[in-house]
Amino acid sequence: MAKAYFTTNEVAKICSVTRQTVINWIKWGRLKALSTPGGHRRVMREDLVSFMERNGLDLLLLERFEERSKGQVPHCWEYFSTGFTRRGSAHDCDQCLVMQSKALRCYLLRYRTIQDSDTCKTSCETCPYLRKYGRKLGFIPW
Numbered sequence: 001m002a003k004a005y006f007t008t009n010e011v012a013k014i015c016s017v018t019r020q021t022v023i024n025w026i027k028w029g030r031l032k033a034l035s036t037p038g039g040h041r042r043v044m045r046e047d048l049v050s051f052m053e054r055n056g057l058d059l060l061l062l063e064r065f066e067e068r069s070k071g072q073v074p075h076c077w078e079y080f081s082t083g084f085t086r087r088g089s090a091h092d093c094d095q096c097l098v099m100q101s102k103a104l105r106c107y108l109l110r111y112r113t114i115q116d117s118d119t120c121k122t123s124c125e126t127c128p129y130l131r132k133y134g135r136k137l138g139f140i141p142w
Contacts, residue, residue, distance in 0.1 A: 003066065005034070005042040014048070014065045015057060025051075073136050075099070076106045076120075076129045096120055106130075107139050
């Protein structure tokens with residue numbers, strides 16, 4: 001099933017431009033977007049398709065992006081880098097061994113590192129990232 005809405009970051013990846021370029025397209029009225037209650041922009045799929053057709057962008061770019069995105073699990077630091085999930089979080093990803101080693105399964109490194117200070121301060125059982133992606137990663141402690 002195709003996504004109904006795309007973020008400005010996703011549109012930027014699809015069109016091979018920067019996020020700021022996408023924001024400018026929206027501001028200038030070239031690309032139609034909706035605004036979330038939090039002030040984030042979302043582009044409806046049909047508006048993106050229309051924009052791409054008008055500007056000579058191959059729709060195969062969109063199809064490839066959607067194909068790559070199926071079942072994809074982000075790294076924990078990518079998940080916590082968004083402002084929404086970062087609020088109230090005990091994750092200091094810049095100092096974390098998981099990010100430094102680019103590991104996907106953070107819970108494996110957490111229990112195998114020498115010092116707890118090398119990883120996040122949140123227990124895996126209460127981690128929002130593992131609550132969302134734990135099943136896909138094969139980690140289900142609860």
